[in-house]
Amino acid sequence: MWMFSFFDSLVGLLLLWLAWGVLASKDLFRSVVLFIVFGLLMSMAWVRLMAPDIALAEAAIGTGLTGVLLLDAVGFMSRGSQGRKEVEGEEKKKKKRRLVESTAIRCGFVAFLIAFGAILVRGVMSLPGDGGLAGHVEANMEISGVIHPVTAVLLNFRGYDTLLEIGVLLLAVFGVYSVGRSQPPSPALPRSHPMLSGLTGLLIPLMILMGGYLFWVGAYAPGGAFQAGAILGAAGVLLYLNGIDLPGRDHEWIYRFSLVLGFGLFLGVAVSLVGSGNRLLEYPRHLAGSLIVLIEAALTLSIALVLVELYRSSSSSGESPIFTEMRKDE
Amino acid sequence: MSFRDALSFAFIVAGMFFFLAGTLGLLRFPDVYGRLHALTKADNLGLGLTIIGLIVQAGSWHEVLKLLLIWVLVLLASATASFLIARVALNSGIRPWRPR
Numbered sequence: 001m002w003m004f005s006f007f008d009s010l011v012g013l014l015l016l017w018l019a020w021g022v023l024a025s026k027d028l029f030r031s032v033v034l035f036i037v038f039g040l041l042m043s044m045a046w047v048r049l050m051a052p053d054i055a056l057a058e059a060a061i062g063t064g065l066t067g068v069l070l071l072d073a074v075g076f077m078s079r080g081s082q083g084r085k086e087v088e089g090e091e092k093k094k095k096k097r098r099l100v101e102s103t104a105i106r107c108g109f110v111a112f113l114i115a116f117g118a119i120l121v122r123g124v125m126s127l128p129g130d131g132g133l134a135g136h137v138e139a140n141m142e143i144s145g146v147i148h149p150v151t152a153v154l155l156n157f158r159g160y161d162t163l164l165e166i167g168v169l170l171l172a173v174f175g176v177y178s179v180g181r182s183q184p185p186s187p188a189l190p191r192s193h194p195m196l197s198g199l200t201g202l203l204i205p206l207m208i209l210m211g212g213y214l215f216w217v218g219a220y221a222p223g224g225a226f227q228a229g230a231i232l233g234a235a236g237v238l239l240y241l242n243g244i245d246l247p248g249r250d251h252e253w254i255y256r257f258s259l260v261l262g263f264g265l266f267l268g269v270a271v272s273l274v275g276s277g278n279r280l281l282e283y284p285r286h287l288a289g290s291l292i293v294l295i296e297a298a299l300t301l302s303i304a305l306v307l308v309e310l311y312r313s314s315s316s317s318g319e320s321p322i323f324t325e326m327r328k329d330e
Numbered sequence: 331m332s333f334r335d336a337l338s339f340a341f342i343v344a345g346m347f348f349f350l351a352g353t354l355g356l357l358r359f360p361d362v363y364g365r366l367h368a369l370t371k372a373d374n375l376g377l378g379l380t381i382i383g384l385i386v387q388a389g390s391w392h393e394v395l396k397l398l399l400i401w402v403l404v405l406l407a408s409a410t411a412s413f414l415i416a417r418v419a420l421n422s423g424i425r426p427w428r429p430r
Contacts, residue, residue: 193417199410206403 003047011045026076032070052222053150057215060230065307067235068298072311123153145288146219154224155292159270159281165226166263166299169306173259176313192242200242207235213299223260225296236308246308255305263300266295314330333387341383348376355385361427362419373408403419 018038039062047053136155137149144152148277154162211232218224236246248254269291272279278284283291331339348371355368379402388394 193414195410197411198384198407202406 008048009047011041014047015041023039028074029071032067032074035070036063036067039067051150053224053227056227057230059157060227060234060309063094064234065230065237065311069311088116137150143288144292145283145285145292147218148222149294150222151218151224151292155295156283158265158286161268162299163263163270163281166266166302169303170259170263171312173309176310192244197242201240203238204235207231211235211300211304213310218295218296225299226303228300230307232300232304233311237306237311240308240312247255255309258301258305259309261301262295264298265298269295333395338383338386341379341386345376345379345381345383346377348372349385352376362424363416363426366416376403422428 015038018034018041022031022038024033039058043055043059043063043099046052046058062289134149137153140157141147141149141152144156146152146155211228213228214223214231215225215228216223239246269283273283274280276284352368352370352372355371356365359365359368378401382395384395385397388397
């Protein structure tokens with residue numbers, strides 16, 4: 001047993017150290033790389049907490065796709081308009097004035113952190129004892145319509161959270177569309193290389209299979225819309241990197257419709273059931289299973305497309321930031 | 331410790347050796363090509379030996395297949411990624427390191 005506690009404390013300490021590194025690092029590229037490592041260790045921590053669902057989602061969305069987006073953003077910033085240098089130059093000018101200001105700001109920030117930490121500690125202390133809410137979930141599994149408790153919580157007992165999550169993703173796409181450099185459909189696709197397209201040809205069928213499996217298995221075991229959507233989204237990004245557009249790009253409305261479908265269907269189901277004597281987001285018992293599968297299917301599609309669109313519309317096709325960094329080393 | 335456990339242990343320790351060597355190379359080698367070279371050793375042999383160590387413990391044939399599939403996928407992905415990184419590095423004018 002001591003090995004496990006040693007390993008757990010090591011992961012915990014590393015996480016704290018990496019988090020500090022992400023925040024304190026002056027170099028954005030370094031921060032992003034540390035953030036990706038942080039995400040990988042975080043998913044390991046979730047595995048140790050016996051939460052494979054969250055571990056999967058963290059690895060795929062939190063680390064993989066977010067990492068790609070962040071790397072891309074850093075590349076754009078260091079290339080376009082020499083953003084980093086300008087910032088550095090201005091910082092030197094302001095340094096004197098900032099010294100006075102920053103002490104006050106820091107004190108306030110530390111006070112805020114202490115207050116926030118106290119609230120968190122209080123929250124942990126006031127958790128219901130003896131396994132938290134697990135007992136309640138177990139007692140009500142029968143009416144949830146699914147067998148896997150995590151899915152029961154996400155799609156039924158705490159449907160609010162999932163509804164708002166997909167809402168946030170949708171808002172993010174709206175934001176990217178509104179301020180994006182390339183309006184959808186973006187004109188230039190990146191060029192591919194035979195090595196990459198060969199690998200992609202092997203991976204895409206596997207990813208589609210895996211995405212479908214994760215979506216379906218969510219009712220019984222770890223998996224579900226977010227994990228499946230992340231894998232399908234990654235498949236879409238991979239295709240995009242190969243210069244292959246998803247089919248039907250000429251019909252923009254199909255994409256807009258599919259983007260909104262997950263949120264729209266979820267909300268639609270929730271509202272339409274209110275009329276027949278249920279509360280918002282409460283499913284009638286005999287329909288719960290089928291409704292959850294239907295909502296999860298729509299969510300999978302929408303999440304996958306949201307992730308692809310986030311990458312597509314914000315990607316700066318061109319040189320990757322890794323190589324500007326490497327040249328700096330020389 | 332049964333024979334099975336001892337076998338796993340031996341393979342996994344051997345795998346860890348390659349991960350350690352790969353990490354050392356990543357930290358110490360002078361240029362991007364050398365570092366890539368070091369990394370592929372960790373991916374190929376380190377992960378491969380670890381997987382063999384885990385296969386010894388596998389309970390059923392489909393667990394064996396899944397583990398092998400993971401290894402093959404990582405091999406393909408890391409080989410392709412390393413190639414692409416090295417290619418872009420060459421194209422953007424980073425010269426391979428030569429001892430002076």
